[in-house]
């Protein structure tokens with residue numbers, strides 16, 4: 305039986321492990337943390353538990369098909385609850401917009417804000433669906449291993465105006481500045497700046513409308529637990545609390561995975577859910593690297609980071625929605641501070657997660673649990689979070705208390721926060737980026753880290769840093785791409801990419 309080692313138990317690693325088991329591999333998973341999930345792990349403090357990261361679950365078919373691959377039914381492991389509204393967008397002037405999946409309700413909400421934009425929305429949606437048909441349906445789970453794959457998509461790219469930015473296209477269709485923000489903030493959920501990211505990312509909106517927004521009973525971590533249970537049942541070995549420190553290579557192939565605790569694990573295939581920049585810089589002797597030299601990969605632009613505060617209260621906030629985007633007074637100016645100037649602004653935009661609104665069993669009667677996140681610059685900024693963190697947290701609490709959570713500071717039973725330092729130190733993410741490399745056009749598809757290493761033929765990347773990108777649907781699709789490539793593992797590596805014959809795919 306061939307041996308596969310999966311580095312990292314994020315959604316990318318877990319879903320790849322399922323696919324490797326289905327192919328008949330003997331799988332060992334290694335994670336530096338003591339628990340699975342990576343960015344989707346669970347924190348527990350003072351009797352409260354919190355999902356650490358993803359909370360907006362879209363495209364559930366991608367999770368269902370993992371269970372089906374191993375002959376199981378997801379419903380035996382997991383219950384996905386619908387979320388309505390998808391999000392509430394709260395503006396700085398105390399008004400709000402409910403972003404819902406139902407077309408008629410959505411049009412009514414748009415009309416309330418700006419009647420002229422109802423027609424604009426219909427055109428916007430048509431355009432976004434055309435982008436979805438190409439950018440998601442045809443390309444999301446498909447490898448970009450050759451520059452020729454890139455050339456093939458250019459006519460569609462031009463026709464669909466993907467040289468424009470997400471905000472640029474939203475502005476074309478909406479007159480209301482508020483609606484421009486409502487229909488352009490989504491790339492922030494995958495680490496992109498709406499003012500620079502290609503409009504391909506408008507596909508997020510049709511994706512949400514097509515399959516809905518969901519939240520698992522028990523929280524997102526229930527999906528992680530379900531996948532771990534499934535994998536254990538099929539004999540997968542999990543090694544926690546041990547970091548992969550070296551990948552031993554000969555003849556362009558990894559033969560042994562070394563860990564900090566001194567384990568040497570032989571491997572025929574390595575699926576790497578860790579950060580490729582970190583991998584090429586720290587884990588492989590540079591004499592084996594022709595294309596991904598450390599000085600070159602360090603030039604990749606990392607995404608923004610996040611400040612995330614978790615808190616439990618001794619009262620409930622039943623008026624809140626599950627997901628609230630709390631916009632501040634500035635939109636473009638704030639994003640410039642985060643992405644371009646890389647400074648910590650005085651104001652902020654927030655995402656507030658109130659999990660009990662969909663799953664009332666998450667906290668006992670009279671108690672409630674939340675997290676609030678704020679996009680912040682990554683560690684290239686030089687911000688000293690040991691000095692800035694507490695003040696920043698207090699300002700966020702004050703703002704939430706004034707805007708939507710009266711009496712918040714007096715009702716806190718527990719609270720703690722993570723900063724870009726967490727992403728750097730706990731998840732080994734370069735520059736403390738929260739979403740891997742930034743989804744710029746020059747770092748997308750063929751220009752993103754290849755799903756099969758161009759230097760090491762039996763190392764495959766999965767997760768946010770590789771095609772198609774961050775976010776749970778992206779990461780689960782990256783495992784599908786990798787799955788297709790592993791079929792071709794015996795083929796020799798050629799130029800800057802792999803020899804992958806797209807015409808052989810059955811789609």
Ligand SMILES: Cc1cc2nc3c(=O)[nH]c(=O)nc-3n(C[C@H](O)[C@H](O)[C@H](O)COP(=O)(O)OP(=O)(O)OC[C@H]3O[C@@H](n4cnc5c(N)ncnc54)[C@H](O)[C@@H]3O)c2cc1C
Pocket residue numbers: 311312313314315316317334335336337340341342343344356357358359360361362493494546547548549577578579610612677730731732738739766767768769773774775776777779
């Ligand atoms: C706060 C937050 C909120 C988010 N909200 C959403 C959302 O609502 N919806 C959505 O779809 N997406 C969301 N995202 C994005 C999404 O969570 C991520 O894109 C996705 O979970 C990343 O999964 P991954 O498989 O790439 O890797 P990760 O989850 O980062 O896992 C990688 C794992 O590899 C391990 N590792 C790395 N290097 C080594 C090594 N050398 N040795 C051993 N182990 C190693 C790490 O410890 C980690 O466990 C959010 C992200 C964050 C941070």
